[in-house]
Amino acid sequence: MLDVLVPDSDHGRVYRALTVLARSDHRRLAEHTGLPEPTVERVLADLAERDLALRTGACWEAAPPDRVLSMALAEEEDRRARLWRAGAELDRLHHQAKAAAGPFRTVAPVEHPETLLRLTARLQERAREQVRWLDRPPYYSAPADFRAQEHTQTRRMAEGLRYRTVYGQAVYGDPELFAAMTRMAARGEQVRVLAELPVKLTLGDEDVALLVPEPDRAGLEGALLIHASPLLRALSAVFETLWTLGMPVTEVAGEHDLREQDRAILTLMAAGATDDAIARRLDLSRRTVVRRVTALLDRLGATTRFQAGVQAAKRGLL
Structure with missing residues (x-):
């Protein structure tokens, strides 16, 4: 074409x-x-x-030339996507081969900002389930890099990849960044905000991460590529903790008219009660409790019962 x-x-x-x-x-x-x-x-x-x-x-x-151009761009986009998929598969096989051949470095330095951008794109292409971000200033990428990232993320979300991002509160003071965050949230990104974030972090599934440990002092210098390891598991746990504490950007509609039964279930969940214990305490069937707990998790944007309790407390529901 x-x-x-x-x-x-x-x-x-x-x-x-x-x-x-x-x-x-x-x-x-x-x-x-x-x-x-x-x-x-x-x-x-x-x-x-x-x-x-x-x-x-x-x-x-x-x-018509505009039709030809549209077809050519679609063909080129398909070619690029196929190249990314092929590269991601080769990259996965490469790491498998290195692991099978013996121990290799868990942590590797990222020498240049351009390398960090390339690794960030590769991490997203390799991911099969989700990508998680701790996104905070300062920002060093050029406008073209931001546009490329937004394009990649939009395409991967359309392919079913889940994105969860915790932003620093400074996002509200940056009109362009806030507009980009709003666009991506509208396209399916799950977004939360915290007052402060300690580092810049990108996690791909559970096998790789990119960490910028001192963005204020050293910029992108000192960035690290981290492979599957206890350190990676610890960083994943840190993200999940901060995700639990973050405030969803979009409030849940109608949350202040929570039914008394759901409020009671949330209170017992926050206290650590099991589904069986909640059912006995409220004189409900276990099936009803499981159904209501699932609905409450969805409503609060939580993935665990503990997260649901934290979010409910922060929103004044308990």
């Missing part, structure tokens, strides 16, 4: 001639392009097969 947009290629020369001459036969196109007639006929047949040219009798017409 892209060769049609290259002026010096055979396809590009014939398609450009079609757009200039409007309806034309292959002989006139050969004269205009300087290509042999058999070459023009072959190119026209190829363009017709790709719906880029339409034949009417002995004459040919070009498909």
Whole structure:
């Protein structure tokens, strides 16, 4: 598809001639392009097969250029996605081979900011379940890098990857960053905010992380690539703790008219009661309690009962 947009290629020369001459036969196109007639006929047949040219009798017409551009961009995007998937699979196999061959470094320094950007993109392409961020200032990326990240994240979320991000409260003071956060939340990113975050951190599933330990003092210098290890598990636990403490950006609608039964269930959950204990205490069936607990977890944006208790307390529901 892209060769049609290259002026010096055979396809590009014939398609450009079609757009200039409007309806034309292959002989006139050969004269205009300087290509042999058999070459023009072959190119026209190829363009017709790709719906880029339409034949009417002995004459040919070009498909609208905006349609050609849209098709070319879609083809290029598909090619890039396939390359990313292939690269991610090769990267996974590479790490498996290194692990099978013997011990390798758990933590590796990231020498350059460009390398950190490349590793961040690769982490997202390799992830199968979720990507988690601790996102705080200062920011060092160029506007083009932010646009590329937003494009990648939008595509991966559309493919079913889950994104959870905890922002520092400074996000509210940056109009562009706040607008980007709002856009991504509308597209499916789960967002929470805390007053302060200690580090910049990106986690991909449970097998890799990127850590910027001193963003204020050293910028991106000292960034680390961390593979599956006790350290990675500890960083994952830190994220989940901060996620529990974070305030969801969008409040849950109607949360202040919580039913008394649900309030009682939340209170018992926060106290550590099991489903069976809650059922006995409130004279409910266990099935009803399980159903209500699941609904409350969803309503509060929590993944654990402890998180639900914390969120309920922060919102004044207990």
